[in-house]
Amino acid sequence: MQHIIDRFIKYITIDTQSDPENEAFPSTEKQWDLAKVLVEDLKNIGLHNVTLDDNCYIMATLPSNVAHKVPTIGFISHIDTSPDYSGTNVNPQIHKNYDGKDIVLNQEENIILSPDYFDDLLQYKGQTLITTDGSTLLGADDKAGITEIITAMEYLIQHPEINHGEIRIGFTPDEEVGKGAHLFDVDKFGAEWAYTMDGSQIGELEYENFNAAGAKVVITGKIVHPGYAKGKMINSMLIASEFIAALPKDEVPERTEGYEGFYHLHTLNGEVEKTELGYIIRDHDMELFNKRKAVFQKVADDLNSKLGKDLVHVEITDQYYNMKEKVVPVMHIVDIAEEAMKAVGVTPLIKAIRGGTDGSQLSYKGLPCPNIFAGGHNFHGRYEYVPAESMQKAVEVIVKIAEITATRELNK
Template sequence: MNQQFQFTVAERFLQYVKIDTQSDGESKSYPSTEKQKNLGRLLVDELKAMGIEDAELDEFGVVYATVPANTDKPNVPVICFCSHMDTSPDCNGENVKPIVHQNYQGQDLVLPDDPSVVLKMAEHPDLKNQLGNDIITASGTTLLGADNKAGVAEIMDAAYQLMQNPNIRHGKIRLLFTPDEEIGRGVDKVDLEKLGAEAAYTIDGESAGHLENETFSADGAKLIIHGVSSHPGFAKGNMQSAIKIAGKIIAELPFELSPEGTEGKEGFVHPVAVSGHAEEAVINFIIRDFEDAKLVEHAQVIRDIATRVIQDFPGASFQLEVKAQYRNMKGVLDQHPHIVEYGLEAIKRAGMTPHLESIRGGTDGSRLSLIGLPCPNIFAGEHAFHGKQEWVSVQDMQKAVLTILNLCQIWEEKA
């Protein structure tokens, strides 16, 4: 694609990250937080201003929209681009103040609201590829929200470019923005029949040029520990604190099965939250691996440790509840190789060397693939997500927009 575009992705991104959209895994509502709809309403307004008349925010906080086809070919498959609007509950996401560091030259980036938060090239190797680019960070006290508002902004800019440039021939393009991806519920309420797409791409990956066709499989586990409570003044020989039992169980978790002790295709067991009191304590875990069978093995590690620890507390007991979250999408995508091949070609046409990768995480595409909509994951340019050092470059976001536009053209060409 040789034409020049007046990109709007950076301006959109800087606006979107200021809207607090953190999801809440403890909430029973859908979406888990109503504030996610604030971004959804803005997106609908912007889409309608582009001329996309069917843009809507449904009761569950899901945004649907259609870029109408402009091709004469009758059988171009409908494809979808998807990103999630929520940000992680793992780090403060309120009052985000984005900062654009223009013409980055390799220096340390000290974030002004907390000067102890510093981005260093030695700790963020992809910064080596950003010399001369414009880096966006938060101010040091919050996450940035590039995961996944970079993807949202990229899809929105691509939709804008398609509406402004009818010379880009394409079939019907569906847009999907979801809530609650960060807590594993991103597509729980997505209506695939209403969406009506044959293939989809999440825009939720890291380094420019990367496409992911394989993710972790994931379970969540809740370990409920029942202790014995008594008045602390008369506790000798009576109290068996569920909190202390929980601490012993966590201390027994093997380092080689932890996120900080694994890499590549190695899975892990990770305690993400602890709550309780003397009588009852709860440890919430996430369990991850690329092989489904190993999820069962990892859950058994938790069960075995709890059984061993609890033997020292004869009045105490426990129960372990395991719930499936999402599964590796590779098995589905291997049945539709052209979807991945088109993605790699789109990246190449945008001037990058494509890299096919596995991701130590999950996306809405994991769930979508398993429920009938094959969906690999394309880079959004987001880095160091879920923390105060999160960053993205303007130029990488622009490359993602080009990749989306190329995909629209490729699907039309191949029809």
Template sequence: MASSVTDRFLRYVVIDTQSDASSPSQPSTEKQKNLGHLLVEELLEIGVSDAHLDEHGYVYGTIPSNSPKNTIPVICFCAHMDTAPDFSGTNVKPQIVRNYQGGDIKLPGDPRQVIRVAEHPVLKDLIGHDIVTSDGTTLLGADDKAGIAEIMTAAEFLIKNPDIKHGAIRILFTPDEEIGRGVEKVDLKKLGADFGYTLDGETAGTIEDETFSADGVEIVIKGVAMHPGFAYGKMENAIRIAGAIIDRLPKNMAPETTQGREGFIHPTGVSGVMEKAKLSFIIRDFTEDGLKQKEALLETITKDVLKAYPGSSHTFTVKEQYRNMKVVLDQHPEIVDYAEEAIRRAGMEPVRGSIRGGTDGSRLSFMGLPCPNIFAGGHAFHSPIEFVSSQDMEKAVKTIVELAKLWEERA
């Protein structure tokens, strides 16, 4: 099984599937469909007869129930096909460090890229594992092609072993998760699931039932343009105003200075000319109140800065992105409890965690499909030092199989 899931993973990561937040289309990049077409072909080959790719880039498929029980809930297993725009995903060259024996891992394509034990202590738990990395010039794509490979391998295993009884299982692979649009056009009626599990987490054994709540903020500054030779006492440079707002942000409220359950205000883009500038932010917190407080603080900073520029004005626009899925999952505790039991059956001690980010499950939960997040085994996502253990991917496959068995047993 470890060999099978790794072989699949290696096939998938070399396909460039980066999403693009600036694109208005769905999917945001057509190249994501290249992986979608391959996945449909493979699903059809293993016996998922209804597998298909729709016009929006979603892959759907069904493993029918093989149990005489008719009260088994329909489970969805979900992973996303796109990789993050944060670092290049073009021309990925995966390598395998077989039977890892400890120490830092130097990546051959860029000597500056080293996976250091001091920065990634989880490596101490991976002695003897086969560790897959990129060559250091691109990200690897374990986020979330590891999850895809695990779902595909589990699907094949269940189909080839009909003595393992399970209910109906829906498979969903999504585009554009990394840019927050992963489930915007998913057809939940067609999916027909009662609840789901995303395979998009990190350390083996982890089940996550809580995410950040998230908003985006856009501030547009309208300054006063003037010829620089005649600007004294008249020009109000929108670029300088934007810089002043960024400079006033609390240093202890940034992604690089927060951890655990602390939220942040994070500038993600700035552009403009003398007359007009635009600032983009993401705001994150585990509570709705914390989110609103940070947004109020950002607007107060903006207004305070603009007091020194009486001829200038601004707009402040908040766009909801996703909300903490724990609000929904706490109403369905058995979904997480069964995942913990499946992790135990797969040979691990479950660890319940919170995500300093979001998943497709965040949005799906509030759309009516409660959906916690299970580990996929990857680490150092969105970076050239991303890595994943073959053995941890195998553990995720076993967890999926045990979950399918568990829901059938207890129906």
């Protein structure tokens, strides 16, 4: 397991934070830093056809070691980390034999990872936890997935007695800003189906995700001297507060769960003359998703009607859709993953993703792609952590999926 820990730390200490404001591929130059390291590591463990294209997509092949025909399958993770929190100078902390008590991440600033607040910690008593030092995110999303895929391929190469078909590996940039699959070449990848290693806690197996849209609200005001403002000033920030208040107050991330959708205000920048709001809109059900977008637009229309001027402008852009529609017709790929988990002693937790992965977009591009746990918790912030044992189990699941796929075809 130390080998997995060392590899993971090597990757997370390379800053790969993506940038939602940059339309380039990749959106940050520093993603190339990890990409180049990964290319060398893939070559060093013995994978074939290792490529890094002009848009920072990595692909590689583990050739089949059986004589009979086996479907080519793939495993995919993303290089970038979230723009929501700093990924610079990640300083991981190793906590062996976790005792179930508070973990002090930063004593000076009193930053504590506590099971009183994050009760998932308690299921990992006695295990080795890797945490942040309280000043950055960790990067388990999704460098844990990258670590697991490479380690699993290395294990299969070192154990040729384990039967498997051809396996394709893909690492993508800019997943965290919704572009990870945009330029992914499905034909070049050449797999019949794939799995993203991008889930959270051990056992997660997901083939449903949100339908997703991003929304930008721009409100125009008018600034004049406040002493002479009556009937003249238009304060865009106050109009913005009306817009926010007009949306359903309980339909926000912190008050929803399961299949409940939400409106999430994630950025707010304002002055009297101009205020901009950044929202994401989410729902698993397509009909409800479309209704949410209509409600959002109606709030703007109603405000403009009330104001007697078109001061509130809304732009809504669909980002990705629920992969369920594309995976259900080939449910055997989920069954194989479930069987693999059970075979290595992991209890499958089959549930809908309250988010999205590259797999959702790839499924609509013709590559059905369920999502499997990578093991991390509390992504996108200073409280992120991952149990090393969960990463080890993820490696075992990947290996077993490859073996089961080859065995099923032989027994047909």
